[in-house]
Amino acid sequence: xxxxxxxxxxxxxxxxxxxxAFLFVFPFLWMASTAFKTMPEVRQFPPTLLPxxxxxxxxxxxxxxxPFLMFTWNSILVAVxxxxxxxxxxxPAAYAFARYKFPGxxxxxxxxxxxxxxxxxxxxxxxYVQLSGWGLVNTLWSLILPYAAxxxxxFLLRQAFMQVPDEVIExxxxxxxxxxxxxxxxxxxxxxxxxVTFGLFSFIYHWNDYFWPLIMxxxxxxxxxPIGISSLHMSDGGTLWNVMxxxxxxxxxxxxxxxxxxxxxxxxxxxxxxx
Amino acid sequence: MRKxxxxxxxxxxxxxKKEVRSQAFAWSDLASRLRPYLYLAPALxxxxxxxxxxxxxxxxxxxxxxxxxxxxxMEWVGLQNYQDLMKDGDFHQVLGNTAVFTIATxxxxxTLSFLLALWLNKKAKVYGIIQATVFSPHIISxxxxxxxxxxxxxxxxxxxxxxxxAVGLPAYTWLTDPKxxxxxxxxxxxxxxxxxxxxxxxxxxxxxxGDIYEAAALDQSPWWRTLRRITIPMLSPTIxxxxxxxxxxxxxxxxxxxIMTQGGPINSTNMLVYYIYxxxxxxxxxxxxxxxxxxxxxxxxxxxxxxxxxxxxxxxYR
Numbered sequence: 001x002x003x004x005x006x007x008x009x010x011x012x013x014x015x016x017x018x019x020x021a022f023l024f025v026f027p028f029l030w031m032a033s034t035a036f037k038t039m040p041e042v043r044q045f046p047p048t049l050l051p052x053x054x055x056x057x058x059x060x061x062x063x064x065x066x067p068f069l070m071f072t073w074n075s076i077l078v079a080v081x082x083x084x085x086x087x088x089x090x091x092p093a094a095y096a097f098a099r100y101k102f103p104g105x106x107x108x109x110x111x112x113x114x115x116x117x118x119x120x121x122x123x124x125x126x127x128y129v130q131l132s133g134w135g136l137v138n139t140l141w142s143l144i145l146p147y148a149a150x151x152x153x154x155f156l157l158r159q160a161f162m163q164v165p166d167e168v169i170e171x172x173x174x175x176x177x178x179x180x181x182x183x184x185x186x187x188x189x190x191x192x193x194x195x196v197t198f199g200l201f202s203f204i205y206h207w208n209d210y211f212w213p214l215i216m217x218x219x220x221x222x223x224x225x226p227i228g229i230s231s232l233h234m235s236d237g238g239t240l241w242n243v244m245x246x247x248x249x250x251x252x253x254x255x256x257x258x259x260x261x262x263x264x265x266x267x268x269x270x271x272x273x274x275x
Numbered sequence: 276m277r278k279x280x281x282x283x284x285x286x287x288x289x290x291x292k293k294e295v296r297s298q299a300f301a302w303s304d305l306a307s308r309l310r311p312y313l314y315l316a317p318a319l320x321x322x323x324x325x326x327x328x329x330x331x332x333x334x335x336x337x338x339x340x341x342x343x344x345x346x347x348x349m350e351w352v353g354l355q356n357y358q359d360l361m362k363d364g365d366f367h368q369v370l371g372n373t374a375v376f377t378i379a380t381x382x383x384x385x386t387l388s389f390l391l392a393l394w395l396n397k398k399a400k401v402y403g404i405i406q407a408t409v410f411s412p413h414i415i416s417x418x419x420x421x422x423x424x425x426x427x428x429x430x431x432x433x434x435x436x437x438x439x440x441a442v443g444l445p446a447y448t449w450l451t452d453p454k455x456x457x458x459x460x461x462x463x464x465x466x467x468x469x470x471x472x473x474x475x476x477x478x479x480x481x482x483x484x485g486d487i488y489e490a491a492a493l494d495q496s497p498w499w500r501t502l503r504r505i506t507i508p509m510l511s512p513t514i515x516x517x518x519x520x521x522x523x524x525x526x527x528x529x530x531x532x533x534i535m536t537q538g539g540p541i542n543s544t545n546m547l548v549y550y551i552y553x554x555x556x557x558x559x560x561x562x563x564x565x566x567x568x569x570x571x572x573x574x575x576x577x578x579x580x581x582x583x584x585x586x587x588x589x590x591x592y593r
Contacts, residue, residue: 017405020391024408024470028415030434031423043432046441089321092314100311108315115326117579121527121548122572125555125564126332127325129346149321179310208416210530215556226418230534233422241426248419255414263407266414271474 028252035059035246042241055242062232062247067220071228078143078213078224079206085148086202087195093149094157095183099169115151124215131216142216143224147206153198156272160191193265200262201269204255225251330572337566342559356566365542366550366567373546376461377525384465385472385517392476393506406477410470417467417530424463425450425535450536453543460531460544468524472517479513480506512586519582523575547571 034042035058036051062068096102097109120127127146128137136142164187172182188195210226217223229247233239259266337356341349360366391409395402412420427434428449436446449459483506491501507514529548532538538545538553545553547567555564 016394017401021405021408024411024466027423027427027466028411030427031419034426045432045437047432047434047437089318093318096311096314100314102308102311105311108319111319111322111327113583114579115322117523117582118326118330118572118575119523119527121529122568122575123326123329123333125551125561125568126329126336128343128555129336130324130329130332132343132346145321146325148325149318151322154318179307183314204414208414208418210416210418210533214533215552226416230418230422233425233534239429241429241432244422245426248422252415252419255416256411259411259414267407267410267474270410270413270471271478 031245031248034242035249037242039240039242058242058246059250061240062229062243062250065232065243065247066228068225068228068250070220071223071225074140074222075207075224075226077140079203081140081144082147082206083199083202085144086150086153087199089149090153090157090198091183091188093154094161095187097154097158098161112151112154116155120146121211124212128215138217138219138222140222143213143222146212150198150202153202156194156198157191160194161187164190196262197265197269197272200258200266201272204258204266204269207255333565333568333572336561337569339562339565341561343555343561344559352562356562359563360566360570365545368542369545369547369550372457372542372544373526373528375457376464376528376546377522379461380464380468380525381518381521383461384468385514385521387465388469388472388517389476389514391469391473392480393502395473396477396480406470406474408470409473412467413471415467418534420463420467421531421534424459424466428459451540453540456536456540456543460528460535463531463535464525464528468521472521475513475517476510479510483509515585516582519578523578526571526575 033050036054036056037048037058038051038053038055041048041052093112097105097112131137131142131145136145168186168190169182172186177186208226209224210230213224213227217227220228229251232244232247338351338353339349340352340355395406395409428436428447430436430446430448430451433449435449439446447455450456487505487509488501491505496504526546527548528546529552532544532546532549533552536544538549548571551564551567551571554560554567
């Protein structure tokens with residue numbers, strides 16, 4: 001009897017797990033399925049689970065509805081540009097916080113924590129005004145510069161640098177290595193897992209970002225993929241759901257691929273926000 | 276978070292150098308004193324330019340009548356913008372919408388996440404896979420998530436209505452009816468955010484020492500008492516952290532609104548950041564937009580301050 005109860009509890013648990021997985025995976029599968037359907041099939045009732053005819057041309061149609069090569073290139077430039085700048089500004093700052101004692105350290109670190117906690121959406125207007133004063137609005141710089149430093153990156157790297165054993169640094173100093181060299185050739189390699197974690201976080205965040213490019217740009221030459229994709233549903237004469245979903249597949253595929261490859265790192269990166 | 280005392284200190288280099296050339300004027304000493312500031316300078320300059328200066332600037336701009344079209348024309352109007360906001364029925368509705376949206380997404384979202392975390396916090400591989408599955412919407416652009424849900428919620432051909440009809444329920448006009456539009460956005464927001472919260476909860480659960488549970492098991496404490504007396508109190512820093520983070524991020528709601536509803540129908544889904552965007556970028560009411568930004572800044576600032584106060588007292592998390 002007990003065994004039967006146990007077995008049925010297990011079945012219920014498995015069904016529950018399947019339901020949860022379904023709720024979170026199915027919408028994406030539905031997106032993929034729609035992306036391959038013809039428009040009549042999209043409007044069919046009851047809906048078909050898999051496309052009857054595979055309409056690959058939806059992807060071409062989405063891609064050709066705007067200068068998508070340029071959007072993609074801009075997205076890559078912005079996300080990678082931000083990543084490099086954040087790396088260059090965060091490493092020395094984190095090193096200073098982790099390894100030096102100096103007047104004002106706690107105050108300055110407090111400022112970093114405030115930056116970490118207050119979202120940029122609150123102050124986009126004055127940043128727009130400022131960048132337009134410098135003539136940078138509607139340039140890629142307006143998308144990159146405001147994110148050149150990352151409070152989150154400093155916070156994360158500081159913790160990693162604090163965990164490097166003192167002996168390692170002492171040994172390097174005995175060899176007359178300069179502080180600058182210790183930072184880049186000893187600390188950075190030792191913090192590699194954290195750097196990967198942070199890099200993934202930053203790249204995904206800026207690849208996905210819609211708000212900032214929407215505010216700062218108004219011409220296709222400097223717009224990024226999310227803006228290009230979002231304009232797909234402005235088409236007149238009924239929404240072309242299949243083309244829209246194909247466009248969104250283009251936007252999310254790189255991130256999904258990265259997620260499959262580096263799942264553990266990515267979850268860690270986003271979870272780390274809390275620490 | 277502020278355990279400054281554990282930070283490794285570094286008199287090492289400067290001292291050993293000092294020993295070598297103790298007679299010479301201590302240029303190197305000065306350099307090593309300045310070094311941390313030099314290392315911090317690039318990051319701090321960025322924060323000054325793109326964070327602290329704009330915060331001062333937004334407060335200043337909120338007392339001006341100005342628009343993005345002609346920035347030369349600024350006129351000091353004192354508290355006029357704030358008074359206008361207080362009188363504006365639309366803004367009242369925006370605040371109301373933001374409050375409803377926040378309470379619903381945070382309340383329901385966190386409850387669901389907590390239950391999921393209790394359930395999925397197990398070692399077997401399946402649970403890890405389900406955790407990743409639940410988490411996956413979190414890394415997808417809100418643009419795609421919004422468009423995907425617009426498609427699911429399409430009144431004519433959407434899957435949600437097809438499902439409702441299949442079981443004999445009436446179809447909904449999810450996003451185009453002011454009665455259900457805000458609810459629709461809340462559903463999307465919870466769906467997107469629940470995985471992140473679940474994983475944070477799981478991390479919190481795993482940091483509770485196992486021997487407490489062993490003791491409770493020895494006392495034959497029923498599961499609900501263990502939950503109420505051990506799990507929830509031990510998890511309180513995590514719960515508090517998630518409350519703050521989720522509240523701040525639901526104040527920021529923008530992408531879903533911009534793509535799915537544009538604040539409509541009849542202002543039913545307009546919320547703070549979207550309102551600021553609309554006023555500033557579409558209607559060119561820079562002053563009104565700035566005053567609304569300051570109000571948002573104050574709300575977020577209070578939450579942040581609360582967070583620091585509570586967290587610095589109870590650094591339970593790492």
